[in-house]
Amino acid sequence: MGERYLKKGYRSLNARQHQTIALIELLSREQNIVKQLCHLFEIPRSSYHYHLKHRGLVKPEREKLRQQAIAIHRDSRGSAGARTIAGQLNQLGENVGRYKAASLMRDTGLI
Structure with missing residues (x-):
């Protein structure tokens, strides 16, 4: 029974958030579907846009x-x-x- 159902934490093939955001960015270049992709991967759009804005910042x-x-x-x-x-x-x-x-x-x- 446990093999059939994915655990709650597994989204986007068990990738970390920054990997998921990179995947959303790659997929959304083809079409303007950021809202749907963020909903699909359970990532808030605000987190997606925050990550893109602060991606190259060096502390x-x-x-x-x-x-x-x-x-x-x-x-x-x-x-x-x-x-x-x-x-x-x-x-x-x-x-x-x-x-x-x-x-x-x-x-x-x-x-």
């Missing part, structure tokens, strides 16, 4: 954290994980938790 404080995370990872010869990076960023005076450090690592491609 300087986040970029600074990324550069610091890269330096910490490089200095550890690739052995520093999210917890180590978060701890060292906290020692440098930045208020960063391990999940934000993991996000920074994901953004910069650090493993």
Whole structure:
């Protein structure tokens, strides 16, 4: 029974919101059907337009954290994980938790 029904959180082939918005943008280029596509993928139109407006914005404080995370990872010869990076960023005076450090690592491609 469970295999037949999709779980509530699965929309747009279980993609994240930014991937879903990119798909809506791609599909809506052919025709002006943003309203229908947003309804189909259960994305509010305001979120769609907000994402398009702020897509290319670079936040300087986040970029600074990324550069610091890269330096910490490089200095550890690739052995520093999210917890180590978060701890060292906290020692440098930045208020960063391990999940934000993991996000920074994901953004910069650090493993």
